[in-house]
Amino acid sequence: MKSALLVIDVQKGLFGPEPAPFEAEPVISRINELASRCRNASVPVIFVQHETENGGLVYGSLGWGLDPRLRGEPGDHVIRKTTPDSFLRTRLTELLTKLGATHLILCGYATEFCVDTTARRAAGLKYRVTLAADAHTTHDKPHASGDAIRAHHNATLPAIRSFGVPIDAILSGEIVV
Template identity: 35%
Template sequence: MRNDLPALIIIDMQEAMANPAAGQRNNPDAAERIARLLGAWRAADAPVIHVRHISRTPGSLFWPGQPGVQFQEALAPLPHEHVVEKNVPDAFIRSGLERWLHARGIERLVLVGVSTNNSVEGSARSAGNLGFDTTVVADACFAFAGTDYAGQARSADEVHAMALANLDGEYATVSDSASVLHCLFDAT
C-alpha cells in the first residue's frame, strides 16, 4: 500500500442506501463514480477505507443482522482493505480511524459516500479539525430530501449543496471525481 497517496474513505455505501425507504436522493450516478474512484485507488495501490454504519436503534435499516447493513456488492471491501464500523455519523468517533491513519503516516484523505449532510459532513469536519488534508468529492456523494429547521421542505440537491458549502474552504476542499482522478494519476 502506497501511504504517499491519499486514502479513499468510502462512507456508508451499504445496501440500506439503495432501499427506496431511505428517501428521495440526488446524484443518481454517485455509486458509479465511487466505483470508478475505487478502481483507480486499487490500481494505484493507494489506501482504501470502507466505513460501515451499524445502528443502535432497533428497526433501523442499519440494525445488525439486517440486509441493509451489507456493503453494496460493487463497492465491497477486498480482504486487505480496512473496514471501520461506526455507530454515529462521524467515522472518527470511537472507531480507531484517526489512530489507523496516523500509524501509517497518511495525511491526505478523499471522502465519498452518503449522506452528504450527515456522515460525510460529520466525518469531513472531524478530519479537517484533526489536521488531515481533506477532499470531499461532490459528485461521488449524495443526500436525501429533508425539511429545514424553519419547516421548509428542501430538495436533495439543496441539502447536498448546503452541506458542501458548509465544508468547502473551512474543513475540506470540495472537488469533483474527474479532478480527483486527474490528481491521483499525476501523483502516481
C-alpha cells in the first residue's frame, strides 16, 4: 500500500485572521511533524490550496498562500481547488495515479467542509483513508465549537462502511507511514 499525505487548505487567509481555528498552532505543528515523517519514509506530501474568484483566497494573493508556519520542502506537490472536494476539477487523481498512491493520509482545514468532503470522495474512489485525528481543524460555529466538530468527524467518518474501504481516524503521532 503506497501512501500520500494531503495537507488541505492550511492557508494564510484561513489561519491568519482572528479568531484562529481551533488549536491552530498545535495542528500546524502536528502537520509539520507528520509531513517530516512522511518525507523521511518517501511518502509524498501534497498541499491542497483553495481559491476563489474574489475575496481573501484569490489565486496568487497573500491570503491564498500557505500559512508561513508550514514547512514545505522541494519535491512537495501543490494542487489548486475551487470546491470543498480536492478531487473535483483538479489534477489530484492524475497525480495520485502517477505516484501510485492507494492510501491517503488527510489533515488540514476545514474539518466539516474540505476535509470531510475529500475523505468521503477519496473513499468513494476506493482510496483507503487515514484521518490524522488531531491534525485537522475548523473555526467555532454558532452551533458547535471547533473541538466538537473535530470530535464528531473523528467518530462519524470511521463509522462509514459502505464505501468498501476503511476510513480510520488516528492521532497523527500514531500514524504509521
